[in-house]
Amino acid sequence: MSAAQQSSPADPMRPAPWRVRAVRRETADVATLDLEPLEGGVPGFAPGQFNMIYAFGIGEVPISLSGDPADPTRFMHTVRAVGAASAAIVAAAPGSVLGLRGPFGSAWPVDAAEGLDLLIVAGGLGLAPLRPAIYQVLAASERFGRIAVLYGGRGPAELLFRDELAAWGARADVTVTVTVDHADPSWHGHVGVVPALIEHVGFDPSNTLALLCGPEVMLRFTATALRGAGVAAERIFLSMERNMKCAIGLCGHCQFGADFVCKDGPVLPYDRIAARLAVREI
Amino acid sequence: METLERLLLGHKFLAGIDPAFGRLLVGCTRNLRFAPGQYLFREGGPADEFYLIREGRVALELHAPARPPIIIATLGAGELVGASWLVPPYRWGFDAKATTDTRAFGLDATCLREKCDADHHLGYEMMRRLLPVMVRRMQAARQQMLDVYGHTSA
Numbered sequence: 001m002s003a004a005q006q007s008s009p010a011d012p013m014r015p016a017p018w019r020v021r022a023v024r025r026e027t028a029d030v031a032t033l034d035l036e037p038l039e040g041g042v043p044g045f046a047p048g049q050f051n052m053i054y055a056f057g058i059g060e061v062p063i064s065l066s067g068d069p070a071d072p073t074r075f076m077h078t079v080r081a082v083g084a085a086s087a088a089i090v091a092a093a094p095g096s097v098l099g100l101r102g103p104f105g106s107a108w109p110v111d112a113a114e115g116l117d118l119l120i121v122a123g124g125l126g127l128a129p130l131r132p133a134i135y136q137v138l139a140a141s142e143r144f145g146r147i148a149v150l151y152g153g154r155g156p157a158e159l160l161f162r163d164e165l166a167a168w169g170a171r172a173d174v175t176v177t178v179t180v181d182h183a184d185p186s187w188h189g190h191v192g193v194v195p196a197l198i199e200h201v202g203f204d205p206s207n208t209l210a211l212l213c214g215p216e217v218m219l220r221f222t223a224t225a226l227r228g229a230g231v232a233a234e235r236i237f238l239s240m241e242r243n244m245k246c247a248i249g250l251c252g253h254c255q256f257g258a259d260f261v262c263k264d265g266p267v268l269p270y271d272r273i274a275a276r277l278a279v280r281e282i
Numbered sequence: 283m284e285t286l287e288r289l290l291l292g293h294k295f296l297a298g299i300d301p302a303f304g305r306l307l308v309g310c311t312r313n314l315r316f317a318p319g320q321y322l323f324r325e326g327g328p329a330d331e332f333y334l335i336r337e338g339r340v341a342l343e344l345h346a347p348a349r350p351p352i353i354i355a356t357l358g359a360g361e362l363v364g365a366s367w368l369v370p371p372y373r374w375g376f377d378a379k380a381t382t383d384t385r386a387f388g389l390d391a392t393c394l395r396e397k398c399d400a401d402h403h404l405g406y407e408m409m410r411r412l413l414p415v416m417v418r419r420m421q422a423a424r425q426q427m428l429d430v431y432g433h434t435s436a
Contacts, residue, residue, distance in 0.1 A: 185351055
């Protein structure tokens with residue numbers, strides 16, 4: 001039984017009121033909201049799951065949880081303003097109230113990576129849905145082989161969680177590599193696309209599990225690079241993004257071939273969806 | 283010279299190459315060191331040498347008027363810098379600048395072209411190694427052009 005099934009309210013379509021406790025501006029158009037429930041406690045969640053967040057009177061959008069799953073006091077959501085609803089959520093001030101349904105969906109198979117090398121590959125806002133998995137892994141890093149976080153962004157100003165990336169990178173039990181698509185000379189890190197980093201990361205491809213989240217184009221190229229390096233397709237997991245509305249597999253808006261992304265995903269194994277990623281009509 | 287040959291053949295770009303080719307290549311090779319901020323070459327300059335990075339990082343930069351240079355890629359240990367030495371009129375199409383202490387092999391382009399012309403097996407071996415690198419970089423440049431991070435939400 002998933003955490004979603006354990007923790008969803010009796011009526012999964014009814015948004016519960018949650019108060020914005022704090023807002024952290026991550027970039028020009030991205031904010032992380034710290035939310036607390038006005039009714040009941042904070043449900044448990046598994047890394048990779050999402051909530052439907054409702055800006056009252058404007059609209060509802062699916063947003064992945066980006067906080068620590070071991071923290072029972074809050075939900076954290078990292079949101080980019082791309083439309084009316086997400087812009088309203090990003091603009092929400094501390095003290096304001098949002099509607100929330102969830103958590104929903106499948107989780108990153110973190111436990112399945114125990115004993116294996118683990119590659120966590122994120123692009124852009126895709127670091128947010130992976131951050132709970134990173135917290136979970138780093139809390140018990142001795143259970144894994146080599147751990148690497150690869151993160152790519154548009155430019156230095158658009159990178160998320162820079163303080164945490166630096167803190168993770170300072171640890172001995174994880175390798176963090178950050179790259180950007182473009183930069184000016186004030187940037188001293190890598191410039192280039194995320195898939196190009198893979199050949200420079202030390203891992204045993206026959207003994208590796210990979211978690212990928214980011215724009216679908218980046219996912220495709222990264223999965224291809226991992227396959228080329230020898231990582232088994234069934235050990236590559238992607239978080240997919242589609243037009244999720246009901247979040248419980250009823251409305252069909254997020255249908256992706258034989259799967260509903262809201263219910264069967266968003267985390268899906270590459271071997272199940274690889275062929276579909278090449279079909280433009282899906 | 284023997285040490286240089288051993289080091290050169292240990293470079294990732296030349297991994298597994300026939301040692302006889304290695305002996306040909308080492309005659310065109312010198313050891314180089316670049317300080318942070320030092321240019322390996324500048325746009326428009328003669329592409330008379332190309333580089334195999336041993337340590338450090340090199341930024342490929344393009345300049346546009348009235349704005350800071352744009353870094354289009356960074357390259358590190360095990361990678362090669364520059365392909366314009368292969369293509370007439372043998373002029374660099376961008377700047378290459380060391381961003382950290384960088385050690386590299388410099389391979390004299392004229393020397394190498396002459397040896398490749400004289401020994402087509404060597405020429406084929408070099409092309410076989412260069413082409414995948416160029417294709418990967420072209421594909422990466424196409425992905426960068428897509429600006430995939432510009433319009434996503436999660």
